[in-house]
Amino acid sequence: MDYQQLLLALLPDLLVVIALFIALGVDYSRLRGSALAKRYQVACQISAAGLIAGLAVLLLQIAGTMPLMKSTADGQLVLNTGTLTLKALLYAMGLGVLPLAKRDPITPQVSEYFALLLLATLGMGFVVTSRNLLGAFVALELVSLSLYAMTVLNQAKRASAEAALKYLTFGAVSSGFLLFGLSYLYGATGKLDLTQMTGLQHSPMLVLAYLLIFVGLGFKLALAPFHLWAPDVYQNAPTPVAGWIGSGSKIAAAALLLALLQPVFDAPKLKAALIPALAALAVLSMVVGNLGALRQTNLKRLLAYSAIANAGYLLVGVVAFSAAGNASVIFYIVVYSLASLGAFGVVAVLTDKLGREAEISDFNGCWNTSPGLAVAFLVFLLSMAGIPPLAGFLGKFYLFFAAIEAVPEAATWVDGFYWLVAFALIMSVVSLYYYLRVLKAFLVVPADNGAAIAPSKIGWATGITLCSLALAVMALGLWPEPFLGLLKN
Amino acid sequence: MITALTLAPVVAAVLMLALPEARARAVALVGALVSLALAVWMLVQFDITAAGLQFSEKVAWIPALGVDYFVGLDGTNALVLLLSALLAPLAVAASWQHTDRPRTYFALLSLLFTGLFGTFTALNFFHWFLYWELVLVPSFFLIKLFGKGGERHSAALNFVLFTVLGSVAMLIGFLFLHQQTGTFDFIKLAEKGVPVSPLIFCAILAGLWVKVPLAPLHIWQAPAYAAAPTPVAMLLTGVMSKMGVYGFLRIIVPIFPEQLKQHAGTLMAFALLTILWGAFVALRQTDLKRLLAFSSLNHVAYCVLGVGALGITADGLKVDAHALARQGVILQLFAHGLAAAGLFYLVGLLEERTGLRGRNDFGGLSAVTPRFAAVFFILTFCSLGLPFMAGFAAEFLIFSGTFAVAPGVTVAATLGLLATAVFLLTMLQRVFTGPVNEQNKSMPDLTRNEILILTPIIILVFWAGIYPATWLEFSQKLTQLIP
Numbered sequence: 001m002d003y004q005q006l007l008l009a010l011l012p013d014l015l016v017v018i019a020l021f022i023a024l025g026v027d028y029s030r031l032r033g034s035a036l037a038k039r040y041q042v043a044c045q046i047s048a049a050g051l052i053a054g055l056a057v058l059l060l061q062i063a064g065t066m067p068l069m070k071s072t073a074d075g076q077l078v079l080n081t082g083t084l085t086l087k088a089l090l091y092a093m094g095l096g097v098l099p100l101a102k103r104d105p106i107t108p109q110v111s112e113y114f115a116l117l118l119l120a121t122l123g124m125g126f127v128v129t130s131r132n133l134l135g136a137f138v139a140l141e142l143v144s145l146s147l148y149a150m151t152v153l154n155q156a157k158r159a160s161a162e163a164a165l166k167y168l169t170f171g172a173v174s175s176g177f178l179l180f181g182l183s184y185l186y187g188a189t190g191k192l193d194l195t196q197m198t199g200l201q202h203s204p205m206l207v208l209a210y211l212l213i214f215v216g217l218g219f220k221l222a223l224a225p226f227h228l229w230a231p232d233v234y235q236n237a238p239t240p241v242a243g244w245i246g247s248g249s250k251i252a253a254a255a256l257l258l259a260l261l262q263p264v265f266d267a268p269k270l271k272a273a274l275i276p277a278l279a280a281l282a283v284l285s286m287v288v289g290n291l292g293a294l295r296q297t298n299l300k301r302l303l304a305y306s307a308i309a310n311a312g313y314l315l316v317g318v319v320a321f322s323a324a325g326n327a328s329v330i331f332y333i334v335v336y337s338l339a340s341l342g343a344f345g346v347v348a349v350l351t352d353k354l355g356r357e358a359e360i361s362d363f364n365g366c367w368n369t370s371p372g373l374a375v376a377f378l379v380f381l382l383s384m385a386g387i388p389p390l391a392g393f394l395g396k397f398y399l400f401f402a403a404i405e406a407v408p409e410a411a412t413w414v415d416g417f418y419w420l421v422a423f424a425l426i427m428s429v430v431s432l433y434y435y436l437r438v439l440k441a442f443l444v445v446p447a448d449n450g451a452a453i454a455p456s457k458i459g460w461a462t463g464i465t466l467c468s469l470a471l472a473v474m475a476l477g478l479w480p481e482p483f484l485g486l487l488k489n
Numbered sequence: 490m491i492t493a494l495t496l497a498p499v500v501a502a503v504l505m506l507a508l509p510e511a512r513a514r515a516v517a518l519v520g521a522l523v524s525l526a527l528a529v530w531m532l533v534q535f536d537i538t539a540a541g542l543q544f545s546e547k548v549a550w551i552p553a554l555g556v557d558y559f560v561g562l563d564g565t566n567a568l569v570l571l572l573s574a575l576l577a578p579l580a581v582a583a584s585w586q587h588t589d590r591p592r593t594y595f596a597l598l599s600l601l602f603t604g605l606f607g608t609f610t611a612l613n614f615f616h617w618f619l620y621w622e623l624v625l626v627p628s629f630f631l632i633k634l635f636g637k638g639g640e641r642h643s644a645a646l647n648f649v650l651f652t653v654l655g656s657v658a659m660l661i662g663f664l665f666l667h668q669q670t671g672t673f674d675f676i677k678l679a680e681k682g683v684p685v686s687p688l689i690f691c692a693i694l695a696g697l698w699v700k701v702p703l704a705p706l707h708i709w710q711a712p713a714y715a716a717a718p719t720p721v722a723m724l725l726t727g728v729m730s731k732m733g734v735y736g737f738l739r740i741i742v743p744i745f746p747e748q749l750k751q752h753a754g755t756l757m758a759f760a761l762l763t764i765l766w767g768a769f770v771a772l773r774q775t776d777l778k779r780l781l782a783f784s785s786l787n788h789v790a791y792c793v794l795g796v797g798a799l800g801i802t803a804d805g806l807k808v809d810a811h812a813l814a815r816q817g818v819i820l821q822l823f824a825h826g827l828a829a830a831g832l833f834y835l836v837g838l839l840e841e842r843t844g845l846r847g848r849n850d851f852g853g854l855s856a857v858t859p860r861f862a863a864v865f866f867i868l869t870f871c872s873l874g875l876p877f878m879a880g881f882a883a884e885f886l887i888f889s890g891t892f893a894v895a896p897g898v899t900v901a902a903t904l905g906l907l908a909t910a911v912f913l914l915t916m917l918q919r920v921f922t923g924p925v926n927e928q929n930k931s932m933p934d935l936t937r938n939e940i941l942i943l944t945p946i947i948i949l950v951f952w953a954g955i956y957p958a959t960w961l962e963f964s965q966k967l968t969q970l971i972p
Contacts, residue, residue, distance in 0.1 A: 327553065387626055388619040394551075397615075397660075401554060404664040418661060425657040432653065436646075444634060484553050 005069045009079055012054035012061075012091070013122055019050020020118045027111030039110040044102040047114045051095045051121070058088040062486070075131040075193030085486040086128040086255060089334060090248050093341055094121035096469065097248075099461035100240035100348045106154040113153055120146035120244060127252040131194040133182045136256055140178075140220070143252060144171050147245055151237040159357075163229075163236035170219060170229045178216025184209030185260075194259055202269035210274050213260055214281065220253035221311045222304070223281050224288035231292075234304035235357055242300060243344030246307050247337035254314060254333040258326050261318065271321055278319045279420055285312030286427040293434045299347060299358050302434060303340065306384060309431060310336050316424050317399035319417060320406035328402040330487055332395035335383065335476055339392060342380040342469035346373050349455045349462060358453075360438055365447030369454045374442045379470045383477070385435040386428050391476035396428065490544050491560045494527040494574070495606040498599035505599070510592045514585060517595035521578035521602060528574035532567060537962045542676070545612075555673055556615040564967030565738050568819055568960060570609045572826040573728045575945065577602045580720040582942050583834055587635075587718075594635055597627040598720070605728050609735060614663045614673040622656060624729065625649055628721065636716040637840075644712035651699050651709040659696025662689045666744075679743035690748045693740065701733030703793060704763040707786055714782035719837025722778065726785045727830030731822045734792040738818065742799055753800030757891075757898050760797055763790035765901075768908035772915075775848045777836045780916060781829065784872065787905055788825045788880075792818045794902060795887040801894040814890025817883055819964045824879030824953055828871040831946040835865050838939065839920075842932050848916055853925035858934040862921050864943050869913050871950045874906065879953035 007014070023046040031039050060066050062084045071078040097117060107113055123142030130136040148171060152164035188205045189197050200206060218226040234242045264271050289309025296302035314336075317329040350366065350373060351358045367374045383392035400421045407416040447453075476483060501520025505513045531544055545561030562570065580598065587594055604627065607620030625648075632645040667673055669683045699706045714722050741749055749756070767787030774780035795818035803810040838861070840846040855862035871878040874885075884906075892899040935943070953960050 324553070382626075388622045393619070393622070398554060400660070401664055401667070404661075405668050408668055418665070421664065422657075422661055425660065426654075429650065429653050429657060432649070479550075481551055481553075484551070488553075 002069065005067075006072070008066060009061075009069055009077060012057045012087070013125060015053040015057065016050045016091075016118055016122055019046055019053070020115050022046050022050075023114050023118075024111045036105045036108065036110070040102045040105050043110050043114040044098050047118055048095060048098050050118065051091050051098070055088060055091045055095065058084060058091060062088060071131070071195070075195050076135040077129055078131045078195065079129060082487050083129045085483075086251065086330070086334075087125040090121060090124045090128065090251060093248055093337065094118070094124075094244075096341060096345070096465040097240050097244050099459065099465055100243065100345050101238075103348065103456075103459070103462065104238065104240070104352055106156075106238050109153065113150065116146045116150045116153075117244070120150070121248065124248050124252040128255040131259055133186055133192045133194065136259070137179060137182055140252065140256060141175060143249055144175065144220070147241070147249060150241040150244075151233055153241070154238050157236065159232075159236040160238075163232040167229050167233045170226075174216045174219030174226065176216075177212050177219075181209045181212030181214075181216060184212065189263075194262060197263035198266070200263050200267040200270055202267065202273065206270055207273050210261075210264070210270075211277060213257075214277060217253050217257050217260075218281060221250060221257070221314070222285075222308050223311045223315070224285040224308055227285070227288065227308045230308060231296075231301045231304040234307070235298055235301045239300070239344055239348035239351065242303075243341045243348065246303065246344060247341040250307070250311070250340075251333050251337050254329060257318065258329060261321070265321055275319050275321075278315050279417075282312045282315035282319070282420065283423060285309060285315070286424060287312075290427045290430045290434075293431070296434070297359050297361070299360050299363070299438065300344075302360070302438065303343060303347075306431070306434075307340065309427065310384065313396060313399060313424055313428070316403050316417070316420055319420070320402040322402060322406050324398075324405060325402040327484060327487055328395070328398035331476075331480065331484060332399050334483075335391040335395040335473065338469050338472050338476075339380040339383040342466060342473065343377060343384070345462070345466050345469065346377045346380070349373060349458055349466075350453050352456050354453065360441050361445075361448070362453050363438075363441045364445040364453075366442045366453060367444075368447070373455065373458075373466070376466050376470045377442055378439060379473055381435045381439055383473045385432055389474075389477045391473045391480070394477050394480055396424075400424065490527060490531060490546075491562065491610045492546060494524045494531075495560075495603055495610060497521075497523040497527070498577070498602035498606075502596040502599040502603075505592055505596050513591045513595040514581065514587070517599050518578055518581045520599055521574075521581050524602065524606060525574045525578055528571050531562060532571055532963070535562065535567060535963060537966060540966050542612075551615070554615065555667065555671060557613050557674065558616060559613040559674060560610040561612050562610065564964035565819065566609045566735065567963040568823045569728075569731050569735055569826075570606065572731070572823050573602070573605045573609060575949075576724060576727045576826065576830050577605075579830070579834075579942050579945070580723050582938070583723060583837070584718070584720040585938070587720075589635060594631070597631050601627040601631070601721075601724060605724070605732070608732055612675045614667075614675065617675070618656070618660065618663070621732065622653075624732070625652055628717075628725065628729070631721045632713060632717045635718045635721070637718065638716055640712055641716035644709075644716040647709045648713040651702075651706065655696040655699030655706070657696075658692040662693035662696075665689050665692075675739060675744070682746070683744075685745070685748070687748070690745055690752075693745075697733045697736040697741065699733075700736065701730065701789055701793060702763075702786070703759050703790065704766045704786075707763065707766075710786060711779045711782040714785070714833075715776060715778040719834060719840070722833045722837070723830040726782070726833055727826040730785060730789050730829075731826055734789060734796070734818065734822055737793065737796045738815075742796065746800075749796075749800035750802070751800075753797045756800065757794055757797035757895060760790045760793040761898055761902055761905075763787070764794065764905035765908070768905040768912070771912045772908055774912075777839070777846045777848055777916065777920075778833070780848065780912065781832055781836060784909065784913065785825070785829050787909060788821070788829070788872065791884060791887050791902070792821050792825075794891055794898070795821070797898075798887075798891040798894050803894050806893050808889065808893050810890045810893035812890075813886050813893070815967070816961050816964050817886030817888075817890055820879070820953065820957060820960060821883035821887060823960060824871070824883040824950070827946050827949055827953075828868050828880060831868040831943060831950075832865070832872065834942065835861070835868065838935075843929055848919050851920040851926055851929055852923045853921070854929065854932070855921040856925060857930060857932050860935045860940070864935065864947065865921070866917065867947060867950065869917055871954070873910055873913050877951065877954045879950045879957075882954050882957040 023043045123139045126139035148168045154160045222230040293305035317325045383390035386392045386396045403417040498520040542561035547559045550558040604624035611617035629649045767783045771783035795814040798814040871880045874880045
């Protein structure tokens with residue numbers, strides 16, 4: 001193995017790790033006893049510097065100016081434009097979470113907070129670039145453990161601890177399932193490298209392996225019926241953390257699901273056995289998510305149910321088992337995550353001063369006090385609802401397009417995925433209702449007693465984050481070609 | 490050129506957000522006028538002897554999905570594009586006095602214009618559908634935020650839910666078409682002539698059905714029209730109701746000729762049902778806006794009747810029934826758009842001045858406001874189909890076409906004409922004749938600005954009635970082309 005090459009390939013991650021240690025070190029030594037605001041400021045700056053440096057190297061790698069090995073022998077790292085783009089995107093989104101985390105000093109353990117954020121980001125970067133069963137699993141656990149810990153950071157809040165405990169126990173069990181599934185997969189094929197698994201034969205063991213994997217990843221993606229943790233965690237985790245759970249970790253899990261299913265592509269019988277399971281998960285998630293969201297009054301809880309529903313849509317693209325299907329799934333999850341992070345960002349900014357979890361009615365009259373935030377929220381929610389010309393529309397269109405194209409010989413509604421697509425479409429009409437209900441509070445209803453919720457100072461970093469997220473959602477809707485081109489690899 | 494026309498209002502909308510609130514209306518007007526100027530210029534340059542598309546633009550957009558950005562103008566959309574480009578600045582002018590959150594209002598209105606222009610010019614399903622849906626967003630908010638009455642919330646929601654469900658069905662239909670043919674291009678799809686299952690045909694039909702609307706899926710219409718602010722109602726009835734019929738002409742007729750042939754009878758039956766339903770329900774309406782909404786339902790259904798006639802073989806007839814029907818439909822889109830928008834504007838003025846819009850709340854207004862009455866009479870008579878006005882020319886063409894191929898249905902449809910005459914004349918009688926209602930004695934007549942808004946409509950109504958050839962020329966070549 002060429003260690004110099006490896007070092008070069010992992011340079012972005014190394015930079016982030018260095019920043020992580022500096023942040024911890026500075027916080028423990030020089031800033032001991034300093035004001036909380038100051039410590040948040042410094043930790044945020046160091047973390048941001050690390051991520052920016054990492055991102056810069058990643059961009060150089062994508063542009064091809066750095067000589068780069070394509071992959072390691074065992075598939076631990078597969079570096080191509082597609083995986084590197086996802087990694088860069090995750091770094092950029094992680095960068096966006098930092099200013100949100102800095103706004104609200106929920107915990108005195110400042111540097112741990114940021115270190116965990118960086119660790120989660122690192123883990124996500126590894127998940128999307130790894131094609132090795134063990135490597136990907138370990139990376140996914142890195143993400144999960146960081147997220148469990150971050151959920152409970154606000155120790156003053158009892159509900160937070162309860163949510164974190166739920167998250168941890170469910171998460172541990174599901175990781176067990178995932179690992180069990182991966183071990184069966186390894187047992188059936190004798191390989192750890194996903195890129196080398198070819199010519200899978202249909203066997204009960206493989207079906208079982210994949211079903212276990214669906215349970216494990218279903219938890220990470222918040223697919224019904226493995227979604228029970230999501231509403232509590234979304235509601236009670238610190239808002240920036242909930243945003244990161246609802247965006248970055250979703251991208252990582254979806255990318256891993258696709259990578260794990262890649263060997264099934266040319267195994268028709270196995271594929272036929274897995275499709276009903278995936279379709280059932282999709283339908284169930286769409287029903288639970290959309291109907292559950294209808295009666296929520298807490299905004300973050302509503303977003304959790306919307307995440308469940310969106311994971312359901314996502315599977316419509318997965319069952320296509322085609323190149324177009326994979327591209328559509330990645331595109332959709334990216335678009336969804338951008339909008340989701342943005343929505344959580346707006347909520348975080350607006351509820352700084354609230355002191356409790358925000359009800360939808362708390363946002364009444366927001367249009368009058370902070371029109372910019374209201375417009376940004378409009379963009380994020382309409383994108384999730386799939387209203388053109390925002391990216392969410394194109395994402396859904398692409399998913400359904402891929403699902404329909406996948407079975408060209410289908411002559412009836414039952415053969416192809418028509419019924420699934422029709423169901424998803426009807427469910428997305430249902431979703432309009434609750435998205436519009438939230439937007440109504442933001443844009444239409446006047447504040448109850450004349451005092452609408454108002455943010456403390458937004459700050460330039462948060463402002464830039466929210467603006468660029470909104471712009472990205474619009475740009476990907478109008479001109480997705482460059483991004484799709486990058487992913488194609 | 491077409492792209493510039495479509496995007497001008499959006500640019501205006503973005504500018505509005507940057508400029509002071511008081512400037513919003515002026516910016517909106519400029520955006521709409523730019524579009525109108527471009528539309529007029531294109532129609533003047535339009536080569537009526539050439540077959541096929543003109544001013545077309547085609548750029549690869551999302552190759553992964555087989556989507557091109559493809560727009561163009563031909564006989565089918567030339568007139569509706571002019572109509573929408575004309576009504577756009579008029580709608581802005583009609584809302585000149587609007588003071589409630591003007592920036593939001595005019596930005597939404599401009600967005601609506603873009604959606605409409607885009608729908609009428611797009612020739613690739615993807616962005617056609619994008620515009621088709623885009624129209625909903627501003628309309629929903631315009632009705633909900635700026636509409637009148639407590640009913641507006643449910644009206645806006647019903648309107649959106651109905652249309653979106655229709656669109657969903659249509660989307661599946663087109664995904665199927667793409668899977669079969671590998672293209673979303675309307676023109677290419679028409680050339681390929683795919684065999685499709687009746688379910689798919691119904692799915693696509695459903696989207697248009699709701700939008701036209703045809704009975705029994707029209708129940709969203711009257712509440713939405715009644716609740717919408719007047720300028721928006723002008724656009725709803727004048728232009729948006731044309732989107733559905735345009736969809737029939739652009740999609741059903743060229744892409745599904747076989748299916749249309751098979752189901753022409755059913756389609757005409759439903760059109761007939763809608764015509765009669767609209768007319769007879771309108772007889773019982775006392776709210777002027779609801780009355781006009783049902784009248785609009787009835788008039789647009791004539792177009793669908795004409796479309797149905799295109800599906801019935803006309804071999805061995807002395808007249809070219811298909812050409813007559815097709816030109817009639819296209820002219821009816823134009824004529825009804827003008828008259829209905831004008832009438833909604835006038836009723837809106839009544840409401841603004843008196844706060845009333847019941848059919849029986851007025852009386853003797855022709856003595857109080859002679860100019861207002863004159864314009865109202867002209868537009869009503871145009872709706873009625875009085876000779877020398879646009880409505881007559883269009884309906885005459887449609888009926889000559891349909892009578893040749895389906896005399897029974899046509900005769901039954903004339904019953905609708907009769908009922909139309911009754912309710913429109915009753916409206917005129919109750920509002921404008923008889924004793925003057927005390928409280929309306931001081932109602933001001935039309936101001937100069939209002940006359941300015943109405944003048945182009947009146948001129949075109951007469952022009953299309955007395956010399957329809959100017960307008961029919963655009964679609965002439967089209968009818969010769971397609972058998």
